[in-house]
Amino acid sequence: MANYFNTLPLREQLNQLGVAEFMDISEFADGVSALKGKKIVIVGCGAQGLNQGLNLRDSGLDVSYALRKEAIEQKRDSWKNATDNHFTVGTYEELIPTADLVSNLTPDKQHSSVIDAVMPLMKEGATLSYSHGFNIVEEGKEIRKDITVIMVAPKCPGSEVRAEYLRGFGVPTLIAVHPENDPQGKGLAEAKAYCVGTGGHKAGVLRSSFVAEVKSDLMGEQTILCGLLQTGSILSFDKMIEKGIDPGYASKLVQYGVEVITEALKQGGITAMMDRLSNIAKIKAFEVSEELKDIMRPLFQKHQDDIMSGEFSRTMMEDWANGDKQLLGWRAATGETAFEKTPAGDVKIGEQEYFDHAVFMVSYIKAGVELAFETMVEAGIKPESAYYESLHETPLIANTIARKKLFEMNRVISDTAEYGCYLFDHACKPLLADFMKTVDTDIIGRNFNEGKDLAVDNQTLIAVNEAIRTHPVEKVGAVLRKAMTAMKAIKTV
Amino acid sequence: MTDPVVHIAQLNLQYAGEVVLDQLDWQVFRGECWLIGGKSGSGKSALAKVVAGLEKGTGTVEINFIRHSSLPPRVLYVSNWYEFTNLEGDRNFYYQQRYNKHQKNDTLTVYAELAAYAQAEGLSFGDLEKYLDLFEFIDLKGTQLIELSSGEHKKLQLIKALWLQPQLLIVDEPYTGLDKASRKKLNGFFDDLAAVGVQLVLVTNEQDLPACINRFAEIDKGNIKQVDSVQALSVDASRNRKPLPLFLQEAPVSPAEVMVHMENIHVRYGDKVVLKGIDWTVRAGEKWLLQGHNGSGKSTLLSLITGDHPQAYANNIALFGQPRGSGESIWDIKERIGIISPELHWYFDKTARVWQAIASGFYDSIGLFRQVSYEKQQKINQLLDFFELTEVKDRLITTLPLGKQRLVLLARTIIKNPALLILDEPCQGLDHTQTAFFNAVVDELCGFGKTLIYVGHYETQLPNCLEKKMVLEKGEAKVIEEMNEVVC
Ligand SMILES: NC(=O)c1ccc[n+]([C@@H]2O[C@H](COP(=O)([O-])OP(=O)(O)OC[C@H]3O[C@@H](n4cnc5c(N)ncnc54)[C@H](OP(=O)(O)O)[C@@H]3O)[C@@H](O)[C@H]2O)c1
Numbered sequence: 001m002a003n004y005f006n007t008l009p010l011r012e013q014l015n016q017l018g019v020a021e022f023m024d025i026s027e028f029a030d031g032v033s034a035l036k037g038k039k040i041v042i043v044g045c046g047a048q049g050l051n052q053g054l055n056l057r058d059s060g061l062d063v064s065y066a067l068r069k070e071a072i073e074q075k076r077d078s079w080k081n082a083t084d085n086h087f088t089v090g091t092y093e094e095l096i097p098t099a100d101l102v103s104n105l106t107p108d109k110q111h112s113s114v115i116d117a118v119m120p121l122m123k124e125g126a127t128l129s130y131s132h133g134f135n136i137v138e139e140g141k142e143i144r145k146d147i148t149v150i151m152v153a154p155k156c157p158g159s160e161v162r163a164e165y166l167r168g169f170g171v172p173t174l175i176a177v178h179p180e181n182d183p184q185g186k187g188l189a190e191a192k193a194y195c196v197g198t199g200g201h202k203a204g205v206l207r208s209s210f211v212a213e214v215k216s217d218l219m220g221e222q223t224i225l226c227g228l229l230q231t232g233s234i235l236s237f238d239k240m241i242e243k244g245i246d247p248g249y250a251s252k253l254v255q256y257g258v259e260v261i262t263e264a265l266k267q268g269g270i271t272a273m274m275d276r277l278s279n280i281a282k283i284k285a286f287e288v289s290e291e292l293k294d295i296m297r298p299l300f301q302k303h304q305d306d307i308m309s310g311e312f313s314r315t316m317m318e319d320w321a322n323g324d325k326q327l328l329g330w331r332a333a334t335g336e337t338a339f340e341k342t343p344a345g346d347v348k349i350g351e352q353e354y355f356d357h358a359v360f361m362v363s364y365i366k367a368g369v370e371l372a373f374e375t376m377v378e379a380g381i382k383p384e385s386a387y388y389e390s391l392h393e394t395p396l397i398a399n400t401i402a403r404k405k406l407f408e409m410n411r412v413i414s415d416t417a418e419y420g421c422y423l424f425d426h427a428c429k430p431l432l433a434d435f436m437k438t439v440d441t442d443i444i445g446r447n448f449n450e451g452k453d454l455a456v457d458n459q460t461l462i463a464v465n466e467a468i469r470t471h472p473v474e475k476v477g478a479v480l481r482k483a484m485t486a487m488k489a490i491k492t493v
Numbered sequence: 494m495t496d497p498v499v500h501i502a503q504l505n506l507q508y509a510g511e512v513v514l515d516q517l518d519w520q521v522f523r524g525e526c527w528l529i530g531g532k533s534g535s536g537k538s539a540l541a542k543v544v545a546g547l548e549k550g551t552g553t554v555e556i557n558f559i560r561h562s563s564l565p566p567r568v569l570y571v572s573n574w575y576e577f578t579n580l581e582g583d584r585n586f587y588y589q590q591r592y593n594k595h596q597k598n599d600t601l602t603v604y605a606e607l608a609a610y611a612q613a614e615g616l617s618f619g620d621l622e623k624y625l626d627l628f629e630f631i632d633l634k635g636t637q638l639i640e641l642s643s644g645e646h647k648k649l650q651l652i653k654a655l656w657l658q659p660q661l662l663i664v665d666e667p668y669t670g671l672d673k674a675s676r677k678k679l680n681g682f683f684d685d686l687a688a689v690g691v692q693l694v695l696v697t698n699e700q701d702l703p704a705c706i707n708r709f710a711e712i713d714k715g716n717i718k719q720v721d722s723v724q725a726l727s728v729d730a731s732r733n734r735k736p737l738p739l740f741l742q743e744a745p746v747s748p749a750e751v752m753v754h755m756e757n758i759h760v761r762y763g764d765k766v767v768l769k770g771i772d773w774t775v776r777a778g779e780k781w782l783l784q785g786h787n788g789s790g791k792s793t794l795l796s797l798i799t800g801d802h803p804q805a806y807a808n809n810i811a812l813f814g815q816p817r818g819s820g821e822s823i824w825d826i827k828e829r830i831g832i833i834s835p836e837l838h839w840y841f842d843k844t845a846r847v848w849q850a851i852a853s854g855f856y857d858s859i860g861l862f863r864q865v866s867y868e869k870q871q872k873i874n875q876l877l878d879f880f881e882l883t884e885v886k887d888r889l890i891t892t893l894p895l896g897k898q899r900l901v902l903l904a905r906t907i908i909k910n911p912a913l914l915i916l917d918e919p920c921q922g923l924d925h926t927q928t929a930f931f932n933a934v935v936d937e938l939c940g941f942g943k944t945l946i947y948v949g950h951y952e953t954q955l956p957n958c959l960e961k962k963m964v965l966e967k968g969e970a971k972v973i974e975e976m977n978e979v980v981c
Contacts, residue, residue, distance in 0.1 A: 086806050086807035
């Protein structure tokens with residue numbers, strides 16, 4: 001199998017990469033009717049599989065689960081998830097031939113083998129749906145020509161997909177139709193219906209393409225953002241320890257700080273996050289982040305280049321073939337970091353303190369989110385896609401760190417994201433080594449404002465505010481956030 | 494005379510700029526057990542929280558523990574609401590999550606929770622059994638916290654408090670969610686605690702109190718005022734009745750002759766049988782009372798009707814003439830039902846403001862995600878006026894007294910004039926006057942052709958319109974009888 005993207009002529013590459021159209025809710029007026037009365041069979045009943053299935057059924061659709069034989073025989077969690085919620089469960093042989101739509105919600109790593117097993121059983125003219133396009137784009141899996149291939153990718157963890165649906169809302173979702181597989185022209189209608197069934201249409205839907213989704217998802221969630229938060233957490237913690245800050249305090253400031261800081265990001269973008277700082281701290285954070293952006297830009301560009309060329313997925317798939325040797329080694333090493341091993345202290349940290357005592361963290365998150373966005377847009381990804389894969393994802397990932405630090409984050413995110421995370425982290429830390437020597441506790445660990453005159457120069461402040469507010473990620477963010485203002489805060493603190 | 498156990502002087506407390514406690518002085522001496530009652534919103538819970546150190550005012554607050562006592566020198570506050578976290582320390586539970594089965598162990602089991610508590614507090618399990626037994630918790634040991642009903646959560650909190658026997662125990666609305674039998678037992682335990690030296694402060698307006706209560710007080714204009722007896726407490730003024738808004742005087746369109754039809758319903762969680770062979774038909778216009786002990790399966794039964802329970806797909810249920818799982822969405826079902834339950838209240842959006850919350854009732858969503866048309870806005874305003882909520886329409890619901898919060902939820906649920914009204918213990922935590930008002934509104938609403946299912950413990954305080962009754966006992970429908978006389 002060849003990388004699908006690389007087989008395309010440049011014009012077509014740019015064409016597919018540039019698909020990003022924010023859809024109006026009126027485009028979903030047909031509701032679920034395109035799938036009404038049809039048989040939906042979901043393969044896999046994990047985080048996405050179970051929750052998407054519960055929503056689809058509650059939207060009046062006919063849902064059952066096809067699981068691999070071992071899972072049924074051994075009554076694994078996936079089997080229990082499905083049967084305890086009273087779904088019909090069967091083997092591939094029993095259920096796939098009856099399906100009008102097969103939704104592949106197994107781990108990305110398994111997609112090739114799952115499709116090999118499932119595709120021959122699918123009936124003529126059926127539809128195959130994904131929630132992430134890696135298999136199609138990076139592995140270049142070719143699907144039988146009579147089958148329609150669509151994607152409905154919720155941009156949130158499975159539990160949120162369910163929780164938001166039950167509130168009468170949904171999570172932002174990307175939908176796409178694979179241009180190589182739309183023989184009857186029904187792909188878009190079915191993708192929209194599926195999306196309505198999961199509640200996604202209420203929170204903002206982006207019409208995307210398999211290529212755009214994969215290239216932006218790989219760059220954003222799967223490599224940069226997790227890596228960014230891991231590196232930022234470790235650097236911040238180590239610096240505080242080096243400078244004699246109480247380890248319990250340092251551990252807590254970082255673990256929960258990422259969540260508190262990015263909650264502001266989620267609600268009002270970089271602007272809101274920066275506005276939580278005093279004027280002098282904001283100016284400082286702005287300067288630090290500009291410096292960080294200069295240092296890190298080449299690394300972001302390298303990641304994006306490797307993702308575009310397929311180099312990233314090639315090396316990762318090599319590691320898959322090698323029994324995840326690299327991944328497992330890196331995972332173990334992360335478990336050994338001082339940050340990971342120091343429990344959060346039993347100290348009270350006020351909400352505002354998470355900002356005032358962590359100006360470095362704020363600067364670093366600003367730098368990372370803006371760079372990720374800029375790099376993606378430079379590579380031809382549309383700002384809307386780039387927004388979902390940079391700013392939007394950051395708080396969702398930060399929430400997992402607040403729960404149980406890096407280990408938890410790496411457990412929850414996909415193997416791909418975990419692999420990318422370590423790759424980024426290992427390259428980023430040495431890159432920032434010199435810079436970190438200049439960092440002191442005024443910007444991480446202690447209150448930046450303490451003992452300072454809070455006065456600022458008008459012109460400087462105006463210029464800084466202007467730069468923050470007019471960054472392109474803020475412009476597109478303002479529009480997209482409006483569609484999802486109703487989303488609830490996920491909070492641990 | 495010994496030092497007072499609680500010594501409060503010149504205590505001031507404000508919530509969002511409003512004075513709640515104003516130069517309050519209060520002393521609790523050894524041997525005293527207090528009842529604090531009086532009007533809703535007067536600051537009872539606020540005072541309790543200050544004593545427990547959960548709320549900070551200005552002024553003197555001293556707690557003097559007895560040094561050589563076998564009881565732990567602690568102030569324990571049992572709140573009005575329950576709270577628990579999952580294994581990851583996360584509080585993000587969502588409404589009706591407990592009905593969605595996940596293999597991940599999201600929360601501790603009751604047993605694990607109690608074991609952790611025993612370890613943290615140095616308690617012995619030998620002393621626990623009797624409380625578990627009396628609260629009928631023995632069978633729930635293996636149950637996950639998220640699977641408990643609201644009444645069970647309250648009981649778990651009480652079990653822990655009784656077990657710990659702190660020197661000062663403050664219980665806010667101790668009887669909320671408890672049925673008659675449980676309340677009586679609880680009072681017995683309170684007396685036992687008092688006998689070994691635990692000092693009690695109960696915050697409630699209930700009249701059936703433990704014998705040990707020997708001081709009565711209420712909060713009046715921010716200060717504490719002692720009274721002679723529970724009868725002497727001030728009560729909320731009964732409200733001026735206004736005519737129901739016109740749009741609610743129209744009978745809702747009845748979607749079908751039979752609203753709910755259930756045949757041989759079975760629900761079990763693992764080994765625990767929750768519902769056993771229930772048959773039930775609710776016809777348009779009927780007014781049902783549903784009764785049963787805590788944990789008898791009432792909430793589960795109702796969740797099958799409201800589209801919240803996945804087991805509805807595995808049972809023989811028809812709603813509004815259509816069998817479940819025949820292509821209807823849960824939103825088609827919810828559109829026709831107005832519901833209030835302790836759980837809905839508990840999980841309700843903490844950031845919701847009164848007006849938006851009522852508006853969200855048009856869409857059955859928790860949170861308002863749409864523009865509201867002019868006509869709908871008018872209806873909201875009429876209801877605000879009817880419930881005398883106009884003044885607080887922009888406030889966060891959570892900052893209102895419990896009784897008002899419940900009225901907001903009632904307004905939210907009737908705003909769309911639903912055909913079927915399901916009120917699951919709608920008066921839980923409300924006092925006499927509030928309950929009477931609430932029920933009178935229900936009676937009036939139901940005069941205009943609604944179908945009603947009402948869940949309530951309080952045999953004495955029910956709407957008058959109820960005409961049929963179903964009693965659940967350990968998952969079985971024990972009695973179905975005509976309520977041949979008006980209960981009031
Ligand atoms: N998690 C997210 O936040 C998220 C968000 C958007 C999109 N997605 C996408 O959604 C898809 C599913 O991800 P997920 O996080 O839901 O995965 P998951 O929780 O790991 O669940 C995977 C399911 O697939 C089954 N499975 C595993 N290996 C299999 C194999 N070889 N053959 C057949 N079944 C197998 C598992 O059951 P058994 O092992 O019991 O068979 C399990 O039920 C992926 O494409 C992912 O990229 C995920």
